Amino acid sequence: MxxxxxxxxxxxxxxxxxxxxxxxxxxxxxxxxxxxxxxxxxxxxxxxxxxxxxxxxxxxxxxxxxxxxxxxxxxxxxxxxxxxxxxxxxxxxxxxxxxxxxxxxxxxxxxxxxxxxxxxxxxxxxxxxxxxxxxxxxxxxxxxxxxxxxxxxxxxxxxxxxxxxxxxRPRRSSRMQIGITINGLLGDSSLEGRIEGVRDVAERGFASIWAGEPTTPDPLTTFAVIGRDVPGIGLGTGIVNTYTRHPLALAGQALTVQAATGNRLSLGMSPSSRLFVERFLGYAWEKPGRRMREYLSALAPLLRGETVDYHSEMLKAAGTVSVPGASPPSLLISALGPVMLQIAGELADGTITAFTGPTALAGYVVPTITRAAAAAGRAAPRVVAIATVSMTADPAGARAQIAKNSGFLGQLPGYRAMLDREGVAGVEEVAIAGDEATVEREVRRYADAGATEFVASVTGSDAERARTIELLGRLASAGAADVARAV
Missing domain, CATH: 3.40.50.150 (Vaccinia Virus protein VP39)
Structure with a gap:
């Protein structure tokens, strides 16, 4: 041509x-x-x-x-x-x-x-x-x-x-983008089914698709495949576990995804939790904040194509990663506590949250990470908020099912602290469930709270998920989350 x-x-x-x-x-x-x-x-x-x-x-x-x-x-x-x-x-x-x-x-x-x-x-x-x-x-x-x-x-x-x-004016985007997690898509969960599901939401106007461990065993490889077939839509990991990947390995994989997909990746990472790391991986979960700071200090220059010779208390990394056609992805970490939010503002492009409602975002997460970014001379941070969403005639039933499937997560210290800041007892209480007006109103609350991106983890029956996706697609494509906000 x-x-x-x-x-x-x-x-x-x-x-x-x-x-x-x-x-x-x-x-x-x-x-x-x-x-x-x-x-x-x-x-x-x-x-x-x-x-x-x-x-x-x-x-x-x-x-x-x-x-x-x-x-x-x-x-x-x-x-x-x-x-x-x-x-x-x-x-x-x-x-x-x-x-x-x-x-x-x-x-x-x-x-x-x-x-x-x-x-x-x-x-x-x-x-x-x-x-x-x-x-x-x-x-x-x-x-x-x-x-x-x-x-x-x-x-x-x-x-x-x-x-x-x-x-x-506040140093923050005037609009909140709307994305969706891969597990809430319509269709089957095969790779071909996921490709069709992502194509559907891309055509509806969703800004991004998100996948994370452990529900998606290998989100980066999944995105390398899907991104080749579905252009345009942003691709985000929410999250990949830093304990299972050395910075050299993660840099190589992330940059390969970038080259394969036209540089659309947002790389969300997390040190996970003590429960997962010690029980399932058999590693010692020590000093997660220090480990994340050292991990980012090695990973960020590798993603920029620089040669690294990094030796610290908890990490060694020496080498370089070069992938033609790849740009550094946007870096996000699952920061909720004060130490992680400081690191996210200082060394990453933002945070990715879950089970964190608008009150906790507006009163704690957004101002804390924004101050950290400003002190480090960085741009206003991204705040990617994942929330469970169901457009349903039975919100009580939907919350009961969410409590059954995910209630145990509310006992993990990071999520527990966010639920306490929100003033609720369990993760089901920060879910968005109800009719169309309720869903739209609650999504707007995240924009008011300072989220730059809202990511819906859609749940419910096939019919409920279809209605939820249809509504959120309309909001995404029409810019209905265009809500001015101050930090």
């Missing part, structure tokens, strides 16, 4: 300004992030990736996105690209140092694009004028032609009122 349709050269305007930004922007430990909106086949994504940016790209044309990813991968460059309509899919706030938009003018996206820039970030915007249209260039609709609108938008974005608003 690339031989039949050679890539257009970059816009000279974009090339000039991207170079100016590259030479004047602040540099930190991570690569600076750039977003290419309406990326097409990747002419500007290639320019930016070649200049060392951590490039994200988005376009409504799935085939163009696939070609862009293939083209850059063949050139030894990395881009995290997805197919989406940004009028319906949220962008994270304060995330990108640079946003590039060319040949595309969508007026109602200005606020979202401005909000996605970090303070001091740069937006490079180039599109057609009405005069160019008279010569046969550009879109036919006048809605997508400049009539002074970019000048006005620039004044609005950079004016004193907007800057004061930026200074006041």
């Amino acid at each position: 690339s031989e039949r349709h050679p890539l257009d050269p970059p816009s000279p305007f974009v090339e000039e300004w991207a170079e100016r930004v590259a030479t004047t922007g602040a540099r930190g430990q991570r690569r600076r992030r750039a977003l290419d909106v309406a990326m097409g086949r990747g002419r500007h994504a290639q320019l930016l990736a070649g200049a060392g940016w951590d490039v994200f790209g988005v376009d409504k044309d799935a085939e163009a996105v696939r070609e862009a990813v293939r083209r850059l991968r063949d050139s030894g460059l990395l881009v995290r690209a997805w197919c989406a309509d940004l009028t319906h899919v949220p962008l994270p706030r304060d995330w990108f140092e640079l946003i590039v938009v060319t040949r595309y003018l969508q007026r109602d996206l200005f606020a979202a694009l401005a909000g996605a820039l970090i303070p001091g970030g740069v937006m490079i915007y180039e599109t057609f004028t009405a005069a160019q249209r008279s010569h046969g260039r550009g879109p036919r609709s006048p809605d997508h032609l400049i009539g002074g609108v970019l000048i006005l938008a620039s004044q609005e974005i950079n004016g004193p009122d907007r800057q004061r608003e930026r200074d006041r």
Whole structure:
């Protein structure tokens, strides 16, 4: 395809300004992030990736996105690209140092694009004028032609009122994405059945699919297979056990999943619990906080392709892992207590919680991890909240079944502490069960509490699960979880 349709050269305007930004922007430990909106086949994504940016790209044309990813991968460059309509899919706030938009003018996206820039970030915007249209260039609709609108938008974005608003706003995404766990999908539990189930929820608009141990014996291999067949949807482990994988082994497996799936993995990890580690693995469960800190200190540079020679009290790791086409995945740890939340904010991209309700999130988890991330100079953390959900006419019966299947987990110290903060006795009481209005209201409470992503573990009969998935899919695709929140 690339031989039949050679890539257009970059816009000279974009090339000039991207170079100016590259030479004047602040540099930190991570690569600076750039977003290419309406990326097409990747002419500007290639320019930016070649200049060392951590490039994200988005376009409504799935085939163009696939070609862009293939083209850059063949050139030894990395881009995290997805197919989406940004009028319906949220962008994270304060995330990108640079946003590039060319040949595309969508007026109602200005606020979202401005909000996605970090303070001091740069937006490079180039599109057609009405005069160019008279010569046969550009879109036919006048809605997508400049009539002074970019000048006005620039004044609005950079004016004193907007800057004061930026200074006041919380450093957190304005929308909560909705994902789903693999075990709640419709259909059978064979690998082929899972592929069809994931395809179904991807088409419904769910942002991500999550799987974890021990209910999914090998979630990473599962995602490597599913991700090849189902493009677009995010893939998250919730969780993999760090006791069963050395950092070198986990880095190799995670980066292989990234290369196989177009870099869509969120790597959620946990040291598990004393009960599981000692009873089933036969290991000593000692100093889990120190072990996780040391584990991340070795794993993170390995995922970046760096050579590691790490020797500490509880861990030794020496070597490097190189997987062509792979970018480092987002790192999450199952942090609930103060030590783990400090580590998550300082060394990871966020936390992934379970059996933790909105009260505990808002009053403890979110502010604790956010302070830790801010003190470490990191971006606002992700807070991925997993909750059991059933749209049912018998909520009492649903809670009784949840208590029967999972009630023992409420006695594990980490979950017990979260249930106490929520003011409830058992895990069944933080489940969401009831009619459509109840489910929607309770999901919104997680957004209000500061969760960046809500992951539904759907339970119930086949009919109840089908209704629950249908409702959550509507909420996900319509952006119904678009709730402003403060930390």
